[in-house]
Amino acid sequence: MSFALEIKNLKKVYAGGTEALKGISLNVKEGDFYALLGPNGAGKSSTIGIIGTLVTKTSGSVKIFDVDIDENVAIAKSMLGVVSQEINFSQFEKVHDIVITQAGFYGIKKSIAEPKVEEMLKRLGLWDKRNDQARTLSGGYKRRLMIAKALIHEPKLLILDEPTAGVDIELRREMWSFLKEINEKGTTIILTTHYLEEAEQLCRNIGIIDYGEIVADTSMKDLLSRLDVQGFIMDLDKPLEKEPTVEGFELKLEDPSTLFAAVNKDKSINSLFGELNKLGIKVKSMRNESNRLEELFIEMIKKK
Amino acid sequence: MKHNNINISVTLWTLASKEVRRFMRIWVQTLVPPAVTMSLYFVIFGSLIGPNIKPEVTDGFDYVQYMIPGLIMMTVITNSYANVVSSFYSVKFQKSIEELLISPMPNWTILLGFIIGGVCRGVLVGIIVFCVSLFFYPDFEIANPLLTITVLLLTSILFSLMGFINAVYADSFDDISVIPTFVLTPLIYLGGVFYSINMLPDFWRSVSQANPMLYVVNTFREGMLGTSDVSITFSLSMIVLFIVCFSALSLYLLKRGTGIRE
Numbered sequence: 001m002s003f004a005l006e007i008k009n010l011k012k013v014y015a016g017g018t019e020a021l022k023g024i025s026l027n028v029k030e031g032d033f034y035a036l037l038g039p040n041g042a043g044k045s046s047t048i049g050i051i052g053t054l055v056t057k058t059s060g061s062v063k064i065f066d067v068d069i070d071e072n073v074a075i076a077k078s079m080l081g082v083v084s085q086e087i088n089f090s091q092f093e094k095v096h097d098i099v100i101t102q103a104g105f106y107g108i109k110k111s112i113a114e115p116k117v118e119e120m121l122k123r124l125g126l127w128d129k130r131n132d133q134a135r136t137l138s139g140g141y142k143r144r145l146m147i148a149k150a151l152i153h154e155p156k157l158l159i160l161d162e163p164t165a166g167v168d169i170e171l172r173r174e175m176w177s178f179l180k181e182i183n184e185k186g187t188t189i190i191l192t193t194h195y196l197e198e199a200e201q202l203c204r205n206i207g208i209i210d211y212g213e214i215v216a217d218t219s220m221k222d223l224l225s226r227l228d229v230q231g232f233i234m235d236l237d238k239p240l241e242k243e244p245t246v247e248g249f250e251l252k253l254e255d256p257s258t259l260f261a262a263v264n265k266d267k268s269i270n271s272l273f274g275e276l277n278k279l280g281i282k283v284k285s286m287r288n289e290s291n292r293l294e295e296l297f298i299e300m301i302k303k304k
Numbered sequence: 305m306k307h308n309n310i311n312i313s314v315t316l317w318t319l320a321s322k323e324v325r326r327f328m329r330i331w332v333q334t335l336v337p338p339a340v341t342m343s344l345y346f347v348i349f350g351s352l353i354g355p356n357i358k359p360e361v362t363d364g365f366d367y368v369q370y371m372i373p374g375l376i377m378m379t380v381i382t383n384s385y386a387n388v389v390s391s392f393y394s395v396k397f398q399k400s401i402e403e404l405l406i407s408p409m410p411n412w413t414i415l416l417g418f419i420i421g422g423v424c425r426g427v428l429v430g431i432i433v434f435c436v437s438l439f440f441y442p443d444f445e446i447a448n449p450l451l452t453i454t455v456l457l458l459t460s461i462l463f464s465l466m467g468f469i470n471a472v473y474a475d476s477f478d479d480i481s482v483i484p485t486f487v488l489t490p491l492i493y494l495g496g497v498f499y500s501i502n503m504l505p506d507f508w509r510s511v512s513q514a515n516p517m518l519y520v521v522n523t524f525r526e527g528m529l530g531t532s533d534v535s536i537t538f539s540l541s542m543i544v545l546f547i548v549c550f551s552a553l554s555l556y557l558l559k560r561g562t563g564i565r566e
Binding site: 108 | 325407565566
């Protein structure tokens, strides 16, 4: 199996003695959409920094598509695109010039880069703003510009460090659809985010890092199946005055027309419906509690 | 030129032209002030005070004529240095250094790109000041154009490198103004820009010979006027030696990631 990213025993000790990474190992398959999650200060940004050579590692190895960053860093970096957490372009340059310059840093001639830049800016809704100085862009457009910059040399591996932080819901959903599209076209994506719903929606595999150690590295499906209890939110046909009681299920009336049910893995949701029916309660619609990954995440980092 | 399938000449051209675009975009801050300041020097020292200075102390030249190479060199030194120190520190401060570090550009290309920016600004303001000087001394003729151009380029390379090293170590905007204010400016002013060291008593003449600016200014004066207080071969050798040393140090700092990588 070929890997887009192979990390082995990666350690990072900062000058002040802080041990940010305690020898992590991680493999990301080619074509994967991988979530790297962890609380603040867990080591996510240090890991990304080392992959992009912004941070010097203390020991261990990093390979991008089988190319070791210690052996042929230029080749490894030419296959990598990074969208950093913080804005990192010159605020006084024009949008178009920033992306053209970025292409130039990868050795792409201006004449070749021009059509690619036009396509990228149009795809990310930045074409109308191409002659604007970057500092005049709103936060959302600055994020789009960061993505355009990272993708202009068509990297095989794209790493996004909290790309949707502070971005409104509409733009976040637009970005999700764009990222899904480029992933389907073959780009391997690694995403760090604090919006766990985002990771659940987009990613097939997931790694959780805490205190510089990997505490989970598995498929999203497998991780979610570890949940012993699943929460369901039910919209009721008629309002209730009192919380119903059904043996084996934990029910809570959120408001007179909304009932929350915590269902154990060994119980069937059909049996709950049966019991509610017997009590004369009809369910109009039902949805999963959206923060199930969040629950699991908190549980896992609490264990540490 | 390709290295690891990456077109290095394109990467270098991209960075160098970005650097030139940067100082051209803010030409009111970068190109106009030297012209204004030097005009004032020419008016005050050249036209008002200069006629009272005897040509014997300025190797037989009119004072304004004697001052021209010194003022050009002073401008070239300060502008080459200022361009690189402020530009490189700004990319560190704005974090746009990450664009360069994440890219496959080799370190020497990054260094050369910034140096080309500093040299272009140094040479351009040097030409501007020379043009301004022609208003005050229209009959000026360059004695040795080849030496003049060589010293102009070598000096701007040398001080661009020094600006780069200063920016690598700088942690605040204060750090990029300390050396120009407290080291470069006094050394330049005392380095024979306005006078010949032959005017000084023996003791101060000997002290002045320890000032590296004296050699840079006088080598340039030799190129422009054909007169100098120092040995040209020695001066040129020292400039080249320092360029080699500072280039090696800059590349070492980039490789080590000093001030730019955590």
